[in-house]
Amino acid sequence: MSNLFAKRPCEIPIWAPGKEPLPPGFTEEDRTAMVQQQQYSKYASMAMESCAVKTVMAGTMGFGIGAFFSLMSASLAYEDPLLRQQTQAGMNTTQKAGQIFKEMGRGMLSSGKGFGKVGALFAGIECCIEGYRAKNDIWNSVSSGFLAGGVLARNAGPKAALGGGLAFAAFSAAIDLLFLRREPADED
Secondary structure, three states: OHHHHHHOOOOOOOOOOOOOOOOOOOOHHHHHHHHHHHHHHHHHHHHHOOHHHHHHHHHHHHHHHHHHHHHHHHHOOOOOHHHHHHHOOOOOHHHHHHHHHHHHHHHHHHHHHHHHHHHHHHHHHHHHHHHHHOOOOHHHHHHHHHHHHHHHOHHHOHHHHHHHHHHHHHHHHHHHHHHHOOOOOOOO
């Protein structure tokens, strides 16, 4: 390879498709498996870059985080033992445990749905804006935060939608600036 560049330093070697040089340790029999693996990798990266997959993943992750937070808050919830005795009078231990688990499940489902909706909405809008602008900068997250906050608060009226949009945009900008776009520390 170096001899080729020594003769013609400004030319780049070009090979026919499927005849590229193999990495060290691979034989011609490995070429088909390698090409197939490259195709699968290309398809997987294309899928991960699509807005639909990003939206579904953000919604799923948001649902899981919301359910987990609800589970933790339910396990630490302070309840009045006298009130609990009145509502569970005449129940055995299994019935009491079943009632507690049902309440925890309802809370986890409700919280998970809320977090999932916020995550999916924000990620979907941000992906569409990024695709339209063809840039990856802070304005994508700020504008998607504004739109997502406005959509989430739309039922409370236009003033609340504007306030929700501004609050979510400010939160998105803060997260983006503080955690995502920081310069790494120099290691001298």
